[in-house]
Amino acid sequence: MTNSTLNSNSIKKHDIKDKTVLIRVDYNLPMDPGTTNIADDSRILASIPQIEYLLKRNCKVILLSHLGRPNSSSDKEFSMKPITKRLSELLDKPVLQLPGCKGKEVENQIKQLPFKSVAMLENIRFESGETKNNPRLSRELANLADIYINDAFGVAHRAHASTEGITKHIPSYMGFLMQKELDILGKLMSNPDRPMTAIIGGAKASDKMGVLKNLSKTVDSIIIGGGMAATFIKAKGFSVGLSKYEDDRLSEVINLMEDHKNRAEIIIPHDVIVADRFHADANFQVASIDSIPENMIILDIGPKTSQIYNGTISGSCTVMWNGPMGVFEWKNFSSGTINVAKAIAGLEDGTTVVGGGSTADVVSKLKLSNNVTHVSTGGGATLTYLEGKALPAVEAIIKND
Ligand code: AMP
Numbered sequence: 001m002t003n004s005t006l007n008s009n010s011i012k013k014h015d016i017k018d019k020t021v022l023i024r025v026d027y028n029l030p031m032d033p034g035t036t037n038i039a040d041d042s043r044i045l046a047s048i049p050q051i052e053y054l055l056k057r058n059c060k061v062i063l064l065s066h067l068g069r070p071n072s073s074s075d076k077e078f079s080m081k082p083i084t085k086r087l088s089e090l091l092d093k094p095v096l097q098l099p100g101c102k103g104k105e106v107e108n109q110i111k112q113l114p115f116k117s118v119a120m121l122e123n124i125r126f127e128s129g130e131t132k133n134n135p136r137l138s139r140e141l142a143n144l145a146d147i148y149i150n151d152a153f154g155v156a157h158r159a160h161a162s163t164e165g166i167t168k169h170i171p172s173y174m175g176f177l178m179q180k181e182l183d184i185l186g187k188l189m190s191n192p193d194r195p196m197t198a199i200i201g202g203a204k205a206s207d208k209m210g211v212l213k214n215l216s217k218t219v220d221s222i223i224i225g226g227g228m229a230a231t232f233i234k235a236k237g238f239s240v241g242l243s244k245y246e247d248d249r250l251s252e253v254i255n256l257m258e259d260h261k262n263r264a265e266i267i268i269p270h271d272v273i274v275a276d277r278f279h280a281d282a283n284f285q286v287a288s289i290d291s292i293p294e295n296m297i298i299l300d301i302g303p304k305t306s307q308i309y310n311g312t313i314s315g316s317c318t319v320m321w322n323g324p325m326g327v328f329e330w331k332n333f334s335s336g337t338i339n340v341a342k343a344i345a346g347l348e349d350g351t352t353v354v355g356g357g358s359t360a361d362v363v364s365k366l367k368l369s370n371n372v373t374h375v376s377t378g379g380g381a382t383l384t385y386l387e388g389k390a391l392p393a394v395e396a397i398i399k400n401d
Pocket of ligand 1: 202203207227299323326327
């Protein structure tokens, strides 16, 4: 997938004046638990340039997204209504909430909509055919508009009716945000300013093995943290106390660390924070990795490790980060993650990319999003891309051209 292939699918190359345009956006926003209050509206903000571009060209803009994991359309807590309201505030213009995502009533309301206006379909996951990539649902969605734009990078790794199937029935293009995400990740993987460091953390080594293997061929250093560090420490021959490690991944991890064909140096923690139980209020202490107490669990990287990681980060020209260094949700085990976030934000002349999911939440909560080059709107999609795998929704648009 080259940048020139992607550019030919850009909406900027096509005459779209006075068209009805369906945009697949990713408005699957974090909500405050048990409420319909939006906790972070970054994804709406990121979608606005594309919407405004279309409005300037007198288009009718119809937005389509999923939100959460509803069981059926009667799961009203997953309605798009709060998002529609917030979008209307941010655009400073009315946004019509449509009653569903398909069917005569929705089609009629779209027909009656004046040009230069915006409407939002209901949560596409209210339709059981969405995740099954049902061809009939794809066709019904395509019937709503003249043109389809996919701007939902966050679900680009899913072949669903609204991301993949629909492109078989309607002229389909890449949105601005999708293009931006792919350009940034493309440069990271093909031509980064060096030295480049990848920081990979998170719960389990098995979730990140594909990414680690692919990155190890191109980046200069890989910093390891999070729950998955236990498997790396164990693979080095140390005891990890009561920490969960993945026995069936040990040989893969050893190969990764010892494979001299790899470009990357794999850097694992020097010390860790261990706790006497998996709890926010657990007793904790610092331990060197060669003396982790038998009855304790690793919940964060230690202070010496933070210092070492700072040195590697500050000496890099490109940094990519995915996955927390510890159980950052609990204050006592958040220092390693906060340290990495601050070190990345402090890298003044480098390119810094934060790869979606919980890592993006950390950076946003620390109000550091503006201090990094790019915070990706996709967690799973970023990981799929970094693994070197195809993104089905992107491939579908390239085929449609
Ligand atoms: P992931 O979605 O794979 O990036 O993992 C994020 C989750 O990993 C967060 O919810 C963290 O609490 C969790 N995590 C990070 N470090 C640890 C650790 N040492 N032990 C258990 N869970 C961890």
